[in-house]
Amino acid sequence: MSLIDIDDLSLFLGQGARRRKILDSISFSVEAGQTYGLVGESGSGKSTVLRCIAGLYRQWTGGIAVDGQTFRQADRLGWCRNVQMVFQDPYGSLHPKHQIEDILAEPLHIHKLDNIGERVGKVLDQVGLPGKFRYRFPHQLSGGQRQRVAIARAMVLRPSIVLLDEPTSALDVSIQAEILNLFMDLREELKLTYLLVSHDLSVIDHMCSAFAVMQAGRIVEVLTRDALENNEASAPYTRTLIEASERYDRDLALRQAEAEQA
Amino acid sequence: MSENSSSMSLREYLSSDTVTSMRQATAQRVYWSLRAFLGNPLAVFGLVVILAMILAAIFAPWIATHDPNAQNLSRALQPPGEENWLGTDELGRDIFSRIVYGSRISIYIVILVSVIVAPVGLVVGMAAGYFGGWVDRVLMRVTDIFLSFPSLILALAFAAALGPGIENAVIAISLTAWPSIARLARAETLTMRASDFIAAAQVSGASALRILRRHILPICVPSVIVRITLNMAGVLLTAAGLGFLGLGAQPPTPEWGAMTSAGRRFMIDSWWVVTMPGMAILVVALAFNLFGDGLRDVLDPRQSR
Numbered sequence: 001m002s003l004i005d006i007d008d009l010s011l012f013l014g015q016g017a018r019r020r021k022i023l024d025s026i027s028f029s030v031e032a033g034q035t036y037g038l039v040g041e042s043g044s045g046k047s048t049v050l051r052c053i054a055g056l057y058r059q060w061t062g063g064i065a066v067d068g069q070t071f072r073q074a075d076r077l078g079w080c081r082n083v084q085m086v087f088q089d090p091y092g093s094l095h096p097k098h099q100i101e102d103i104l105a106e107p108l109h110i111h112k113l114d115n116i117g118e119r120v121g122k123v124l125d126q127v128g129l130p131g132k133f134r135y136r137f138p139h140q141l142s143g144g145q146r147q148r149v150a151i152a153r154a155m156v157l158r159p160s161i162v163l164l165d166e167p168t169s170a171l172d173v174s175i176q177a178e179i180l181n182l183f184m185d186l187r188e189e190l191k192l193t194y195l196l197v198s199h200d201l202s203v204i205d206h207m208c209s210a211f212a213v214m215q216a217g218r219i220v221e222v223l224t225r226d227a228l229e230n231n232e233a234s235a236p237y238t239r240t241l242i243e244a245s246e247r248y249d250r251d252l253a254l255r256q257a258e259a260e261q262a
Numbered sequence: 263m264s265e266n267s268s269s270m271s272l273r274e275y276l277s278s279d280t281v282t283s284m285r286q287a288t289a290q291r292v293y294w295s296l297r298a299f300l301g302n303p304l305a306v307f308g309l310v311v312i313l314a315m316i317l318a319a320i321f322a323p324w325i326a327t328h329d330p331n332a333q334n335l336s337r338a339l340q341p342p343g344e345e346n347w348l349g350t351d352e353l354g355r356d357i358f359s360r361i362v363y364g365s366r367i368s369i370y371i372v373i374l375v376s377v378i379v380a381p382v383g384l385v386v387g388m389a390a391g392y393f394g395g396w397v398d399r400v401l402m403r404v405t406d407i408f409l410s411f412p413s414l415i416l417a418l419a420f421a422a423a424l425g426p427g428i429e430n431a432v433i434a435i436s437l438t439a440w441p442s443i444a445r446l447a448r449a450e451t452l453t454m455r456a457s458d459f460i461a462a463a464q465v466s467g468a469s470a471l472r473i474l475r476r477h478i479l480p481i482c483v484p485s486v487i488v489r490i491t492l493n494m495a496g497v498l499l500t501a502a503g504l505g506f507l508g509l510g511a512q513p514p515t516p517e518w519g520a521m522t523s524a525g526r527r528f529m530i531d532s533w534w535v536v537t538m539p540g541m542a543i544l545v546v547a548l549a550f551n552l553f554g555d556g557l558r559d560v561l562d563p564r565q566s567r
Binding site: 080084097132137 | 281284287291458468472476477
């Protein structure tokens with residue numbers, strides 16, 4: 001049995017004439033300790049899958065199960081302790097009026113855990129933030145530091161699964177590698193399982209052992225890292241994606257534009 | 263850090279880059295806000311007038327030169343002079359003392375209205391904005407209904423039904439003042455409902471009540487405080503208007519609006535009877551507006567000019 005099982009997950013959003021199918025029977029599973037990727041262009045529904053798993057959307061159909069327990073059966077706080085999420089934009093994911101201390105202690109207060117001061121200090125240390133940041137406000141921190149705070153907030157409840165929603169795409173290129181390495185270290189240290197959403201194949205290649213390619217709310221293809229390296233991608237969309245990630249090709253861009261018009 | 267924090271001067275404590283406690287972080291924020299506020303002379307003027315009014319209200323018996331209700335018909339309608347600084351009214355009562363005592367009533371009304379209006383508006387607005395859907399629709403339609411009452415007319419109706427008096431004036435003003443606060447709180451809540459930091463709180467397992475109280479309230483409060491302060495001028499004017507019409511405070515209470523009303527019969531010959539309480543209303547209403555503007559620049563930088 002896998003740690004995460006997504007079975008026939010579908011989601012509609014909007015009402016009446018504006019009702020749209022966002023996810024179209026998504027199924028995949030993630031083993032414990034694995035980093036599983038979801039790739040696809042903007043609007044393909046990859047972040048939405050994470051938001052469904054995190055419980056931010058409730059109106060989906062199908063099955064989401066962690067450790068054999070389905071979302072519908074699980075008690076909410078227990079689910080939250082097990083499944084945490086890091087958001088894309090560190091400028092939007094930290095409360096502007098809360099100090100770092102408040103931000104990190106808030107989940108601990110919600111779950112009524114003890115030794116709050118100690119736990120906050122420890123998690124700051126784990127994400128590589130010096131203690132002097134503890135009483136700062138988010139606007140006094142750089143983008144990379146903010147993202148470290150967001151990571152610390154996800155880690156402070158000691159989850160086994162962390163959902164990463166494009167965690168580096170809002171960051172400077174020089175910071176991206178640092179943050180990705182931090183994720184790798186934390187995975188070893190805390191025995192984590194990641195579900196990583198990205199539109200950047202090189203990030204996926206760097207982090208993930210297997211990944212699913214999504215397009216228009218559907219999984220087009222599931223690939224392992226080895227298959228990617230051996231150029232075994234079969235779906236035409238995946239091939240285009242790989243080709244596009246290798247270099248900018250004027251012919252490819254033109255072909256894409258024509259295909260979209262047709 | 264903690265060893266040398268005791269030897270640190272206050273100035274270093276407030277501007278140091280290495281913050282070592284929550285209290286210091288808060289103190290620093292207050293300090294910088296205060297500095298920004300003090301850089302605005304008009305706002306400081308507003309604050310000084312409001313403080314003077316509050317002090318006058320608290321220490322009225324020591325500040326007033328006469329008993330505000332003591333009549334002295336032999337000294338009726340005296341112009342401003344040494345004995346009566348701002349003159350006397352038609353019953354020989356000292357206008358200065360009456361204005362000083364009148365500040366108690368004005369402050370009482372303004373504070374009472376704010377205390378009623380702010381929580382009601384915040385709760386209704388935040389609930390409507392956060393929950394959306396039918397909760398939003400119901401609450402906002404109720405808000406629309408109250409918003410469409412003209413406050414003075416409603417106050418007239420209250421006075422007719424319950425009898426004139428300060429308490430009824432407060433109820434009438436409050437009933438028409440909370441919807442604007444509710445709309446403001448709803449708008450603020452809507453802008454952040456979809457934001458990632460609210461989603462993060464939800465992922466942490468926070469209940470709706472906790473999110474409203476700990477995450478949404480701190481962002482709504484500054485703009486609500488600013489709006490309430492700016493509203494206070496309007497409240498003061500409505501209260502004075504009710505007093506003028508004889509529906510607010512009743513004689514012999516030294517309410518400013520009632521004083522101008524009583525003096526209007528002698529306006530041609532004895533200008534001070536109307537002018538002095540009128541000036542008090544003008545200055546205080548202006549002070550609330552200036553103070554509110556200054557507060558907005560500090561608390562709500564997005565809306566500043």
